[in-house]
Amino acid sequence: MNETFTYEQLFGFVYQVFLKMGCIEEHAILASRVLLDADMRGVDSHGVARLSGYVRLWEAGRINATPDIKVVYETPSTAVVDGDRGLGLVVAPFAMKVAIQKATDAGTGWVSVKNSNHFGIAGHHAMMALDHDMIGWAMTNASALVAPTFSVERMLGTNPIAVAIPAHNEPPFVADFATTTASNGKLEILQRKNEEAPLGWVQDIAGNPTTNANALKEGGAMLPLGGDREHGSHKGYALGSIVDIFSAVLSGASYGPWAPPFPAYVPVPENMPGEGLGHFLGAMRVDAFRPMAEFKENMDNWIKRFRSAKPIEGHEKVLIPGDAEREMQIIRRREGIPLVDVVVKDLQEVGNKMNIPFL
Amino acid sequence: MNETFTYEQLFGFVYQVFLKMGCIEEHAILASRVLLDADMRGVDSHGVARLSGYVRLWEAGRINATPDIKVVYETPSTAVVDGDRGLGLVVAPFAMKVAIQKATDAGTGWVSVKNSNHFGIAGHHAMMALDHDMIGWAMTNASALVAPTFSVERMLGTNPIAVAIPAHNEPPFVADFATTTASNGKLEILQRKNEEAPLGWVQDIAGNPTTNANALKEGGAMLPLGGDREHGSHKGYALGSIVDIFSAVLSGASYGPWAPPFPAYVPVPENMPGEGLGHFLGAMRVDAFRPMAEFKENMDNWIKRFRSAKPIEGHEKVLIPGDAEREMQIIRRREGIPLVDVVVKDLQEVGNKMNIPFL
Numbered sequence: 232m233n234e235t236f237t238y239e240q241l242f243g244f245v246y247q248v249f250l251k252m253g254c255i256e257e258h259a260i261l262a263s264r265v266l267l268d269a270d271m272r273g274v275d276s277h278g279v280a281r282l283s284g285y286v287r288l289w290e291a292g293r294i295n296a297t298p299d300i301k302v303v304y305e306t307p308s309t310a311v312v313d314g315d316r317g318l319g320l321v322v323a324p325f326a327m328k329v330a331i332q333k334a335t336d337a338g339t340g341w342v343s344v345k346n347s348n349h350f351g352i353a354g355h356h357a358m359m360a361l362d363h364d365m366i367g368w369a370m371t372n373a374s375a376l377v378a379p380t381f382s383v384e385r386m387l388g389t390n391p392i393a394v395a396i397p398a399h400n401e402p403p404f405v406a407d408f409a410t411t412t413a414s415n416g417k418l419e420i421l422q423r424k425n426e427e428a429p430l431g432w433v434q435d436i437a438g439n440p441t442t443n444a445n446a447l448k449e450g451g452a453m454l455p456l457g458g459d460r461e462h463g464s465h466k467g468y469a470l471g472s473i474v475d476i477f478s479a480v481l482s483g484a485s486y487g488p489w490a491p492p493f494p495a496y497v498p499v500p501e502n503m504p505g506e507g508l509g510h511f512l513g514a515m516r517v518d519a520f521r522p523m524a525e526f527k528e529n530m531d532n533w534i535k536r537f538r539s540a541k542p543i544e545g546h547e548k549v550l551i552p553g554d555a556e557r558e559m560q561i562i563r564r565r566e567g568i569p570l571v572d573v574v575v576k577d578l579q580e581v582g583n584k585m586n587i588p589f590l
Numbered sequence: 591m592n593e594t595f596t597y598e599q600l601f602g603f604v605y606q607v608f609l610k611m612g613c614i615e616e617h618a619i620l621a622s623r624v625l626l627d628a629d630m631r632g633v634d635s636h637g638v639a640r641l642s643g644y645v646r647l648w649e650a651g652r653i654n655a656t657p658d659i660k661v662v663y664e665t666p667s668t669a670v671v672d673g674d675r676g677l678g679l680v681v682a683p684f685a686m687k688v689a690i691q692k693a694t695d696a697g698t699g700w701v702s703v704k705n706s707n708h709f710g711i712a713g714h715h716a717m718m719a720l721d722h723d724m725i726g727w728a729m730t731n732a733s734a735l736v737a738p739t740f741s742v743e744r745m746l747g748t749n750p751i752a753v754a755i756p757a758h759n760e761p762p763f764v765a766d767f768a769t770t771t772a773s774n775g776k777l778e779i780l781q782r783k784n785e786e787a788p789l790g791w792v793q794d795i796a797g798n799p800t801t802n803a804n805a806l807k808e809g810g811a812m813l814p815l816g817g818d819r820e821h822g823s824h825k826g827y828a829l830g831s832i833v834d835i836f837s838a839v840l841s842g843a844s845y846g847p848w849a850p851p852f853p854a855y856v857p858v859p860e861n862m863p864g865e866g867l868g869h870f871l872g873a874m875r876v877d878a879f880r881p882m883a884e885f886k887e888n889m890d891n892w893i894k895r896f897r898s899a900k901p902i903e904g905h906e907k908v909l910i911p912g913d914a915e916r917e918m919q920i921i922r923r924r925e926g927i928p929l930v931d932v933v934v935k936d937l938q939e940v941g942n943k944m945n946i947p948f949l
Contacts, residue, residue, distance in 0.1 A: 304879065304880060306696065306697030306875070306878040307666055307667065307695075307696040307697055308666065308667040308696045308697040308698045308878070309697035309698055309874070309875075309878040309879055311879055311880060336666075337665065337666040337667045337696050337697075338665030338666055338667040338668035338696075338700075339667045339668055339698060339700055341697075341698055341874065343879050378899075379896065379899060379908050380908070380909070381901050381902050381905040381907070381908050381909070382899040382900065382901060382902065382908045383899075383900045383901065383902050384899040384900045386895075386896055386899050394828075394832050396832075396835055404831070404835070406825075406828035406829075406831070406832060408822070408824070408825040408828060410825075411822075412816070412821050412822050413821075413822065429820050429821065431821050432821075434902075437902070437903065438902030438903070439902075456815060456816060456822050456825055456826070457771070457815060457816070458817075458821055461788050462771050462772075462788065462790050462791075462817055462821070463767070463770075463771045463772065463815050465767070465909075465911070466765075466767040466769075466815055467815070468911075469753075469765035469767060469911045470765075470829075472763070472765070472896075472911065473753050473755075473765060475892075476755055476763070476889070476892065480885065480888050480889055480892055481876075481879040481880065481885065482879065482880070483880055483884070483888075486888070486892055487892060487895055487896065488895065504888060504891055505888070515668070515700065516665070516668075517840075519665040519667070519668040520663065520668055520670055520702050520840040520841065521663060521670060521840065521841070521842055525842070526839065526840065529839050529842075529845070529863060529864070530835070530839055532863055533834075533835065533839055533845055533846060536745075536846055536847065537738065537745055537831075537846065540737075540738060540741040540742075540743040540745050541741065541742045541743045542740050542741060542742065543740050543741065543742050543793075543796070543797030543798075544796065544797070546740040548740070549738050549739070549740050549741045550739070550740070550824075552824070552827075552828040552831065
C-alpha cells in the first residue's frame with residue numbers, strides 16, 4: 232500500500248515539475264524544499280500530495296509561475312507584500328525575509344501578504360526566523376471549510392498558526408497547528424479506512440454533530456478547535472478569525488467565505504473583496520527584549536522542565552511542541568518518505584502530463 | 591441570592607480600598623476602572639470578586655501599592671517593562687501605553703512585562719488600542735492550574751489571549767479567552783450548584799478524565815483548549831505555552847509551574863527563575879498595513895458577512911467575538927451589576943478590615 236522514496240528522489244521530480252511550470256530555478260528549488268519539508272516532518276497532507284493541485288491551479292491560470300513579488304506598503308516594523316498570484320511556497324518565504332530584515336532594524340517585523348496561493352506547511356516559514364535568533368510567526372487563510380459556532384455555513388479555512396521559538400542546547404519550540412479540532416488530512420485518512428470520526432470534528436449539512444467522516448463532502452463543515460460551545464469552540468472560531476483578518480483584511484486579500492479555493496475545479500467566489508489568498512508572517516528579535524544568552528538559557532530551562540513533567544500512566548512522556556515532527560524527520564531521513572498508492576498514482580499522472588518520468 | 595449595585599456604587603468602594611492600600615489617586619482610579627470593566631462585561635470572575643485577593647496579596651507584601659513602573663530595555667518596536675511588584679491592573683495599562691507609543695512611531699509596538707501581578711481582564715488592555723485605530727493584543731501568564739497533554743502535573747496558568755480589532759460603523763472585534771476548555775470561573779459556578787462538569791474540562795489527580803467539578807481542588811488539573819489529544823488539546827497546550835513564553839521568558843518573569851500564585855495563602859514557588867508574573871501587550875497601527883478607510887470598510891464587511899451566516903436551527907444568530915460582552919455591558923449599565931452573596935460578604939469583610947463601609 233505504501234511505496235517509499237528518498238528525499239532526493241522526490242526533490243528531483245518536484246523540482247523538474249516546478250521548472251516545467253516556468254518557475255525560475257531559485258523558485259523551483261525553494262518551492263520543492265518547502266513541499267518536501269512537510270513530507271519530512273510527517274505533515275503528509277501538505278507535501279508532495281499537494282503537487283498535482285498546484286499544477287492544476289497553474290493550468291487554470293490561477294497560479295502565476297513567474298510572479299513579480301514585491302513590497303507595496305511599509306513602515307519601520309511592517310510591510311504588505313503583493314504575491315502577484317505566485318506560488319505561496321515562494322511568496323511566503325519572500326515575505327518572511329522582509330519580516331526578518333525589519334526585525335533586524337526595528338526589533339520586530341510583521342508582513343501581511345495578498346494575492347498569493349496555498350503556502351504549504353506554516354511551520355517552515357516560521358522556522359526561517361530561528362537561524363537569526365528570532366521568534367517566527369506564520370499564518371494563512373484558506374478556502375472556507377469551517378463553520379463558526381452556531382453557524383451552518385462554512386465561513387473560515389483551517390487557518391493554521393505556527394510559532395517557532397529558539398532555544399540554546401535544546402531543540403526549538405515549534406508549534407504548528409490548524410485552528411480546527413482536527414486537520415482535513417486526518418479526516419481523509421478516516422474516509423479511506425471507512426472509519427467514523429470522533430464527535431467534535433465535523434457537523435452535518437444541518438449543523439448537527441456527527442461522526443460521519445464524509446460529512447464535509449456531503450455539505451457539512453469542519454469545526455473550530457473546541458468542537459462545540461460547551462468545549463470552547465467560540466475560542467477556536469476566534470482564533471481562525473484572527474488568522475483570517477491578519478492574513479487578508481490587513482493585506483487586501485480575499486477573506487472569510489470569499490477566500491479562493493485550492494481545488495482548481497471549484498470556481499473562485501463571485502465579488503471577491505480582495506486579491507487572492509493572504510498570509511501573515513512575523514519575526515521578533517529575541518534580543519529586542521532581553522540579552523540573547525539570558526533568553527536562551529531560560530528557554531532551555533522552560534523546555535527541560537516541561538519535558539520532565541510527570542506523565543499520565545500509559546503515556547511515555549510530555550512532549551514539547553515540535554518534538555513529534557522532529558522525531559519523524561529523523562526517521563524519514565533514515566528510512567525515506569512513504570507515499571500511499573493514491574499519491575504515487577497522482578504524481579505519475581503529473582509526470583505523464585508534463586513529460587517528466589516519475590522515478 | 592443576588593444583590594444588585596450600580597457601577598458608581600461599586601467604583602466608589604473599590605477606589606477607596608485601593609487608596610487605603612496606598613495607591614496614588616491615578617492608580618486607584620485606573621485599577622478600579624479595569625476591575626469594574628470585567629463586571630460590566632460579564633466576566634464576573636475577574637471583577638470586584640477579586641478585590642479581596644488583591645488586598646491579601648498586598649497584606650502579604652507581595653503587591654507594592656506604590657510601584658516605580660518603568661521601561662528597562664527597548665528597541666524601536668519593543669520594550670520590556672519592570673512592574674516593580676505593582677498591581678497588574680495598573681502595570682498592564684502602563685505597558686500598553688508604551689506599546690501604543692512604539693506603534694505610533696514604528697508601525698507596531700510589543701511590550702513584555704516582568705515583576706507584575708494579576709492584571710484583571712485581558713480584553714480591557716487590548717481594547718486600549720482601539721481609540722488609536724490600532725489592533726491591540728494582551729496576554730498574561732498565571733499560576734499553574736493546567737496540565738499539558740499527557741501530563742499529570744499542572745504546568746501552565748489559564749493564560750488568556752485578547753485581541754481587539756477596530757471597525758468603522760460596526761462595533762470592534764474583541765476576542766478574549768483563556769487557553770483552556772473552560773474558565774476557572776465556570777468551574778466554580780458548577781461547584782456552587784453541586785453540578786457535574788462536561789468531560790474535557792478537568793482531569794483527576796491521576797490524570798484521568800472526570801466530570802467531578804471539584805477535581806481541581808482535589809489535586810487534579812484544568813485542561814487545555816481541545817480537552818484531550820483526539821480533540822486537539824496539544825493545540826491548546828501550545829497556545830498556553832506561547833502565552834507563558836511571550837509573557838515571562840521574553841521579559842524575565844517567572845514562568846510555567848513557577849508562576850507566583852494569586853491566593854496569598856499559597857507560598858511562592860521556590861527557586862523562581864524570574865521576577866513576578868509576566869504579561870505581553872501589543873499594538874499594531876492599522877494604517878501601517880493599508881490606508882485606514884480601506885481597512886475599516888473591509889472589517890465592517892467581514893463583520894456583517896459573519897453576522898449574517900445562516901445559524902443552526904435553535905440558535906438565533908452567529909456572534910462576532912465581543913458581541914456577548916457588549917450586550918452584557920448594555921444590560922448592566924441599565925440594570926446594575928448583580929453580585930452573589932459570597933462576593934457581597936467578601937467585600938463587606940474587606941470594608942470592615944479597611945474601615946471603609948461597604949454600601
